[in-house]
Amino acid sequence: MASNDNKTVNRRPYMARPSRWWWTQNSFYRWYMLREGSCLFVFCYSLILMTGLLRLSQGEQAWEHWLQSLQHPLYQVFHVLALLAVLYHAYTWFKLAPKIMVLRIGSWTLPEQAMILGQWCAFVLCALTMLAVVLWGGM
């Protein structure tokens, strides 16, 4: 027992402090940060969209003025970046969804790839429907 106690006393474990730059250490972490960072674009885009709704509620002139302001090159660049960010965000989450929601019917489990493909199909269908509504809905 005595020798055992000595061993305990002599222990001096070294604990490294976690670096705030941990996410630069490998590409897996960097892609993760990009995934998380892409939601900032989604957040900003939703703010712009809500501003539009507010302007719409304030009358035609306010709405037209808001539409006019969107023509600014900076807004246009932002919208292209936001589109890319949202597509990447969707890609990552479609890929992760089968890990979170496992669909089982009896002893059969829906394969991961089938679920990912299903989500993309739903995404394309929704996007095309929206496009159709925007292009021809007003006619």
Add this chain to the structure above:
Amino acid sequence: MVPLGRTRELVIMSESTSSTPLIKVKVQRYLPERDSKPWWQEFEVPYTQDTSVLEALQYIKDELDASLSFRWSCRMAICGSCGFMINGVPKLGCKTFVRDYPKLEIAALSGFPIERDLVADMSDFVGKLETIKPYIIRDDAQELESPPDQAFTQTPAQMSRYKQFSMCINCGLCYSACPQFSRNPEFLGPAALALAFRYNQDSRDQGSAQRMPFLNAEEGVWSCTFVGYCSEVCPKKVDPAAAINQGKVASTVDYALNLVPLGKNPGG
């Protein structure tokens, strides 16, 4: 301790063949009786096509510096003892081959206290595994004390719900891969949460209500931000990230059920 046959073969190879390649191996050293922080020591190690990183470390200990400390046992990715940071990536030394690297940097598993050289202190990790009650629990404990004549039967479909998560060898690589664990050591972490999920999914088990409070807690599944690197480094393809995030669904259902007075508390 050291498999002499294997080491002798390496030495013979290096002596008999002048063209035996050498690799530079930087090893992290920490001797608590004299060092205030870890430092790097460089060695040159001969290797063949089938030399594992663990064997390279054994060569160093046998032939170059006997003071080097590291953990190992089975040499075949079953015991989970020889986890190291190999060129910055958590890997098992026995399952990683020297031939795949131009040079090697071997350190103790990150996120854990370093006891000595490459030996990480895993006691907190083992404690976390114990916390989540990793064993079959029955409502009637007598059933386990004196098992009935008939075994608790299970269909292949029931087994498939948890089998993947039962393949964990407790090597701790997933904890080194987890940035949430290194930032918050209170986090129960990938292996413990996957183990809890494994038992909750077992049709023979009735202890889910006892484990859910651990999953529901701040240090449980909700500390995970789904980085997913734990599943990437897992040497047994357990996919703890999937277990934790399915655990979030279970935790949400558990929370909702607790809001509804059902008579029987499902846990949490």
